Amino acid sequence: MEEVRVRIAPSPSGNLHVGTARTALFNYLFAKKNNGKFVLRIEDTDAERTSQEYIDNIFDSLKALGLNWDEGPDVGGPYGPYTQSERFDIYPKYVQKLLESGFAYECFCTPEELEAEKEEATKNKKPYVYSKKCENLTEEEKAKLRAEGRKPAIRFNIAKAQKAFHDSNILEFEDIVKGKLHMDTSLLGDFVIQKSNGAPTYNYAVVIDDMLMKISHVIRGEDHISNTYKQILIYEALGAEVPKFGHLGMILAPDRSKLSKRHGATAVSDFVKEGYLTEALINFVALLGWAPSDGEEIKPVEKIAEDFRIGEISSSNSIFEYDKLKWMNSHYIKMLSMEELKKYLMPYLEKYDLSQLTDEQFTRMLEVTREPLVLLSDITDAVEYFFGESVNIEPQVQTDVLDTETSQEVLKEYLEQSKDWVYEEENLHEKLDAFRGFFKEKGIKPKVTMWAIRAAVTGRTRGADMTATLAILGKDKVERRIKAAIK
Numbered sequence: 273m274e275e276v277r278v279r280i281a282p283s284p285s286g287n288l289h290v291g292t293a294r295t296a297l298f299n300y301l302f303a304k305k306n307n308g309k310f311v312l313r314i315e316d317t318d319a320e321r322t323s324q325e326y327i328d329n330i331f332d333s334l335k336a337l338g339l340n341w342d343e344g345p346d347v348g349g350p351y352g353p354y355t356q357s358e359r360f361d362i363y364p365k366y367v368q369k370l371l372e373s374g375f376a377y378e379c380f381c382t383p384e385e386l387e388a389e390k391e392e393a394t395k396n397k398k399p400y401v402y403s404k405k406c407e408n409l410t411e412e413e414k415a416k417l418r419a420e421g422r423k424p425a426i427r428f429n430i431a432k433a434q435k436a437f438h439d440s441n442i443l444e445f446e447d448i449v450k451g452k453l454h455m456d457t458s459l460l461g462d463f464v465i466q467k468s469n470g471a472p473t474y475n476y477a478v479v480i481d482d483m484l485m486k487i488s489h490v491i492r493g494e495d496h497i498s499n500t501y502k503q504i505l506i507y508e509a510l511g512a513e514v515p516k517f518g519h520l521g522m523i524l525a526p527d528r529s530k531l532s533k534r535h536g537a538t539a540v541s542d543f544v545k546e547g548y549l550t551e552a553l554i555n556f557v558a559l560l561g562w563a564p565s566d567g568e569e570i571k572p573v574e575k576i577a578e579d580f581r582i583g584e585i586s587s588s589n590s591i592f593e594y595d596k597l598k599w600m601n602s603h604y605i606k607m608l609s610m611e612e613l614k615k616y617l618m619p620y621l622e623k624y625d626l627s628q629l630t631d632e633q634f635t636r637m638l639e640v641t642r643e644p645l646v647l648l649s650d651i652t653d654a655v656e657y658f659f660g661e662s663v664n665i666e667p668q669v670q671t672d673v674l675d676t677e678t679s680q681e682v683l684k685e686y687l688e689q690s691k692d693w694v695y696e697e698e699n700l701h702e703k704l705d706a707f708r709g710f711f712k713e714k715g716i717k718p719k720v721t722m723w724a725i726r727a728a729v730t731g732r733t734r735g736a737d738m739t740a741t742l743a744i745l746g747k748d749k750v751e752r753r754i755k756a757a758i759k
Contacts, residue, residue: 276308277488280334280341281478284314285321287539288333290592291493291523291531294557297573298520298585299491300339301558304577311485312341312353317477319357333540336550338573354485356477363472366480366510367426367465375433375509376465378424379406380417401461402427426466428476430457433505443501448489448518450587455501463502475499479506487515491582494519518582521589523560528591536594547620547649548597552604556597560590570603602646613638620652624659633744640736657730658744663753665731673733674757678716679724683758685710686725687751695747700739728757 280296282288303310312334316322331353334341341353370376386402393400407429409417414424434441434457444454465476472480478499482490490500500517507514525535537543543553551572558576559569562585571579608616617638626634641654657663665674673679686707693703708718723733729750730741742750 279311284326547647682724
């Protein structure tokens, strides 16, 4: 059995998109399931759109997701990845082979001539297909065009390749995700494989790279299906083994439109910045088009790899449900140890002077505020009232709670009764129970009593356990805030 070799080959024209991350994940899982190799290749042939910032983002994002590639040119160190722009000396050799075998030819058409052809097709309401006007140029005609200063592009001869390897114009292949797919290749037109400046085009370079890297399975988005027919013919024209292809459905937004920034984060780094754990993100992405056999959705990548079956990937589009991702993220936050939680939350606590708290108080603060966290970034707002002398009181809390006669009575009585209280949780719990009981006898519900204290001390009517909050803030700060809330 041949070795399974798969690859992810992003173009560095933007930060790593979550859709590309899903493609990378499925390739990674397939490799792990079959004891194969997962290769990373940067397809940077388009120099104008390529940026080192985006290349770094791709590396960092894949590593953060735990999708570490298995090989690259840097033997002995951190691997690779392979980069197309560093392989430009490889591509002309195979162009020459295609020219010599007649599966490619030189095209001297100017951009203006090609544009005129396209306009004519539009005028006649026909899809544009290159006219093949350069296919049979004589050597004399080519020499004359070169003398005019024209540099030829190289086009692949679709009809010749199709005729050489297939019985009709229909090219069919078995997609490992979607099943049998076919196309009439006469509709494709002879496409450019090498530009007039010598640069290889995507559909050509990707074949040469996959061929030389012995890629056995190409798993990618369904937007590449039309490219697959072109690429199969190039493989065949070069006498190379054609890999197996699998095309994944698209990831759509909740409104079933194309997922874009107007729906929320789309790049892996944006999700991380917003406070998503990469473990939650990769787990969620794995479920976009695939389901675990035991129905358990919360699984680490290693467990998902053991269960992964590529034949069971849905060929339909998947909906990116942000609410489900948030639910999954909150679950992963709850699974963190306290030490891990501290490490992850620190970037979101930079605005606060943590020296105001002892290590014990800091740990307790996180213990009592972690439960409702959906995003790591939620901690910034959740702990605001633990810092500073005064507290920001929400306008509605001021009107509906603090300004009432009942609350004012509760706060005055609290100052009176708490003079000798010891601000330790066990003692406070006992004292607050008695305090609630005191007002209950006066016909005031316990929750109304506690709302008054919480509103004065935190500026809110909801938050962390009140006993713990008072203990962390300490007697002096609590009394100052309550005095400030009394009219």
